[in-house]
Amino acid sequence: MTASKATAPDRQSSDAQDIGIPERLLKHTVRYTNYNEVHRDDLTPMMRHYAEVKDAYPYALLMYRVGDFFETFFQDAIAIARELELVLTSKDAGKAIGKVPLAGIPHHALDRYCALLVEKGFAIAICDQVEDPAQAQGLVKREVTRVITPGTILEEGMLTAKRNNFLAALVIADKHWGLAHADVSTGEFFTTQGSTIDQLSQELMRLQPAEVLVPTNAPDLGALLRPGETSDKLPKGLPAKFCYTFRSQTAFTQTEAKQRLLQSYRVRSLEGFGCEHLPLAIRAAGGLLHYLEDTQKESLAPLLPLSTYTTTEFLVIDNQTRRNLEITQTVRDGVFHGSLLWALDKTTTAMGSRALRRWLLQPLLSIEKIQERQTTISELVDNGTLRQQLQLILKQIYDLERLAGRAGSGTANGRDLVAMAESFEKLPDLAALMAHAQSLYLVKLQTVPPELEQMGRKLRSHLVDSPPLYLTDGGLIREGVNAHLDGLRDQVSSDQRWIASLEVTERERTGISNLKVGFNKAFGYYISISRAKSSQAPDDYIRKQTLTNEERYITPELKEREARILNAKDEINQIEYEIFLGLREDVGQHAELIRRVAVNVAAADVLCGLAEIAIYQDYCRPEIVKGRTLTIDAGRHPVVEQSLPAGFFVPNSTGLGYGETSIESVGSAYPTPDLIILTGPNASGKSCYLRQVGLIQLMAQMGSFVPAKGAVLGVCDRIFTRVGAVDDLATGQSTFMVEMNETANILNHATPQSLVLLDEIGRGTATFDGLSIAWAVAEHLASQICARTIFATHYHELNELASLLANVANFQVTVKEMPDQIIFLHQVQPGGADRSYGIEAGRLAGLPPSVIKRAQQVMGQIEKHSKIAVGLRKGSHPKKSSKTPKAAEKDPDSQLNIFG
Numbered sequence: 001m002t003a004s005k006a007t008a009p010d011r012q013s014s015d016a017q018d019i020g021i022p023e024r025l026l027k028h029t030v031r032y033t034n035y036n037e038v039h040r041d042d043l044t045p046m047m048r049h050y051a052e053v054k055d056a057y058p059y060a061l062l063m064y065r066v067g068d069f070f071e072t073f074f075q076d077a078i079a080i081a082r083e084l085e086l087v088l089t090s091k092d093a094g095k096a097i098g099k100v101p102l103a104g105i106p107h108h109a110l111d112r113y114c115a116l117l118v119e120k121g122f123a124i125a126i127c128d129q130v131e132d133p134a135q136a137q138g139l140v141k142r143e144v145t146r147v148i149t150p151g152t153i154l155e156e157g158m159l160t161a162k163r164n165n166f167l168a169a170l171v172i173a174d175k176h177w178g179l180a181h182a183d184v185s186t187g188e189f190f191t192t193q194g195s196t197i198d199q200l201s202q203e204l205m206r207l208q209p210a211e212v213l214v215p216t217n218a219p220d221l222g223a224l225l226r227p228g229e230t231s232d233k234l235p236k237g238l239p240a241k242f243c244y245t246f247r248s249q250t251a252f253t254q255t256e257a258k259q260r261l262l263q264s265y266r267v268r269s270l271e272g273f274g275c276e277h278l279p280l281a282i283r284a285a286g287g288l289l290h291y292l293e294d295t296q297k298e299s300l301a302p303l304l305p306l307s308t309y310t311t312t313e314f315l316v317i318d319n320q321t322r323r324n325l326e327i328t329q330t331v332r333d334g335v336f337h338g339s340l341l342w343a344l345d346k347t348t349t350a351m352g353s354r355a356l357r358r359w360l361l362q363p364l365l366s367i368e369k370i371q372e373r374q375t376t377i378s379e380l381v382d383n384g385t386l387r388q389q390l391q392l393i394l395k396q397i398y399d400l401e402r403l404a405g406r407a408g409s410g411t412a413n414g415r416d417l418v419a420m421a422e423s424f425e426k427l428p429d430l431a432a433l434m435a436h437a438q439s440l441y442l443v444k445l446q447t448v449p450p451e452l453e454q455m456g457r458k459l460r461s462h463l464v465d466s467p468p469l470y471l472t473d474g475g476l477i478r479e480g481v482n483a484h485l486d487g488l489r490d491q492v493s494s495d496q497r498w499i500a501s502l503e504v505t506e507r508e509r510t511g512i513s514n515l516k517v518g519f520n521k522a523f524g525y526y527i528s529i530s531r532a533k534s535s536q537a538p539d540d541y542i543r544k545q546t547l548t549n550e551e552r553y554i555t556p557e558l559k560e561r562e563a564r565i566l567n568a569k570d571e572i573n574q575i576e577y578e579i580f581l582g583l584r585e586d587v588g589q590h591a592e593l594i595r596r597v598a599v600n601v602a603a604a605d606v607l608c609g610l611a612e613i614a615i616y617q618d619y620c621r622p623e624i625v626k627g628r629t630l631t632i633d634a635g636r637h638p639v640v641e642q643s644l645p646a647g648f649f650v651p652n653s654t655g656l657g658y659g660e661t662s663i664e665s666v667g668s669a670y671p672t673p674d675l676i677i678l679t680g681p682n683a684s685g686k687s688c689y690l691r692q693v694g695l696i697q698l699m700a701q702m703g704s705f706v707p708a709k710g711a712v713l714g715v716c717d718r719i720f721t722r723v724g725a726v727d728d729l730a731t732g733q734s735t736f737m738v739e740m741n742e743t744a745n746i747l748n749h750a751t752p753q754s755l756v757l758l759d760e761i762g763r764g765t766a767t768f769d770g771l772s773i774a775w776a777v778a779e780h781l782a783s784q785i786c787a788r789t790i791f792a793t794h795y796h797e798l799n800e801l802a803s804l805l806a807n808v809a810n811f812q813v814t815v816k817e818m819p820d821q822i823i824f825l826h827q828v829q830p831g832g833a834d835r836s837y838g839i840e841a842g843r844l845a846g847l848p849p850s851v852i853k854r855a856q857q858v859m860g861q862i863e864k865h866s867k868i869a870v871g872l873r874k875g876s877h878p879k880k881s882s883k884t885p886k887a888a889e890k891d892p893d894s895q896l897n898i899f900g
């Protein structure tokens, strides 16, 4: 980029409002708000260098190290002053330019401020001094040592322990897409390929990446879109809630991307990663790796081997379903407390907690893999001692995934390595505990890589138990590690002892009883004598400073000892630092091995937590079968149950899967339709029941036990939900349109293997429109798709469907009517509610009696004259047996005649 002459040379100042900074923070008038407004030749050498560096990172806030501060200038200064509420001052940028905006942060507070900026979606380039300023001739050498972007954070303080921080990269071509994602802090690296933008955005919504890379050939390469910002360069249909970074297309081309992956993993083919035949997946992964190399510089820790997956390997849970089933956060407040994850997370390690979240968002389809997880839970349920001891050991294991990342990237400190050593020491205990374990996930813990055991011993023998936070201040390395280091330490101790005893010896020698030995930063060690006694100072004392009441002296020997101490200390610190770097590098080289072990530990932790829940919440191991059976005996909602006093939750059974053999455990007489029409008054528990079935299915497919007495469950391909009515203000869609979009999506994608949970379809429009749509949707699901469906509704007219279609059954949530109140029994029983209690609910809520009376009259009229009601009452529809779902399938255009 070439320097351009000031575009607004007459701009002398901007007022506070102009740049969005409160008056109280604006300490100087601000001149030039963009570094490109000034002529480069007019800048001071340092500012010119700043501008050159800034040219290379236009999309990032540039933190430029000056002494003890990281300073930002021009527009970056304005941005950070505004975002962090810092004082905006100014700096002289050159004679012809004068003062330009400046905002700085102390170097030791860099992490804290960066965390805040990254959270707000900014990228930060850190330009540090790379030579000792004391040794520098002329301008201190500075280089960008790291670029921190929302998706490339490694710093512990900036990460959330219990969730992954994913960086994603996508490539879209010919209606197909490739999507790679990696967590640099844990080393996980995945790639996949698929079609339809809808699928891509669903996958992004599942991953919730902190940053998404998008290749473009647009001119403002490197621009970063913060969450909520839009750009016409962003492919249509992608969620606006993420942070998007535009990258040059070059790194995303097939040749470059593949080459980069081959080189990085030192392999000849991508066959082993399973993506050789997936060009878009390769391009996305290569582009992502390039970005990491670009931003992490030397500090990029090796990632785990690239793993290829397909979105069809997992139970598909779209964004609405994830939201409606409140898997990771509640619908109402968007908080973790009250979500399924909250109810199930009994993990002990941060790694386990992250793994549980991933498992919940990606339940399995393979019966075998589900059973592997179940078997481990069973073993831990049956063997309480094993479970408790496992938990005790897990408690002592630190976040190995992230520690390995920090070691690999050269950012780990002494405490990190000690934490690793302590964790490695626990691995043999874990192996010994698992010696007789039978199930796969526990057997995986039986072997400890010898390298890690050795590494643990080495770290322990080299590092002190509680190392200091800073690496260059010494105090890290134990005695006995390095003979020269020990010698220097002995020398320092002896000199320090000599100085410590100096006061006594000099008092004796001089006879001055109040003689003291002191130390200050300016002069180092000195001997102090009160003014009154100063005449008694011996000849070898050299006067250094005169204060009101005392004289300060040095002696040649004192200075010699002092110099020796200081030199030795410098050398000690340097040797310790080098030993530490060697240790850290050693650990870094084992990052991949450490992470592999960490993955096993995390999985065991998840399963141990699930076993714990299974015991204390009385869950059962569901039988996972082929086919469409969905039978739950006395199921409960895992979250609502935990929030009610013990024993208050009313269990309910469920049977779905028409044509499947009945399951004995639930009673052979239990009906198993494809579609349940569920009616019942407000607040009786319909939504709760609906969600309970969805959650039980989901938990079963992630391998967990489930809150029920017994369950036999076929594997679902997708769970769809349509729950409640919420305006999507962000996209400007009305409640009804959102509802219809979601319903259309379900009807277009559901299969007989899907589980569909619909709550009050058609409520957002006129009653008859709503009822008609609800009817048609239910009929289509039952007769055309044959998806297993629960359809909760207040339109009890829909109960008629059961008499028309053999695979539809009516259920109701029962209430007990009392003279002046309704008692909610929360029991789901066969049969349809023949009436709503809406008017009663209104009466209980205090609507005036005249209004209630009038409402009853109106209802009577509507029921009498409604065509659909008349049609339904006539019973003129064909006999149930003549319209089985299969018959309807053959003749999809035929509709059931309900109008007579």
Ligand SMILES: Nc1ncnc2c1ncn2[C@@H]1O[C@H](COP(=O)(O)OP(=O)(O)OP(=O)(O)O)[C@@H](O)[C@H]1O
Residues within 6 Å of the ligand: 640, 648, 649, 650, 651, 652, 680, 681, 682, 683, 684, 685, 686, 687, 688, 689, 826, 827
């Ligand atoms: N099986 C149950 N056992 C105990 N309490 C329950 C049960 N099911 C629901 N509840 C309680 O009843 C409340 C209302 O349930 P829910 O929201 O499912 O009702 P609803 O029938 O869907 O109401 P509406 O038709 O107004 O949406 C829940 O918050 C829960 O506390």
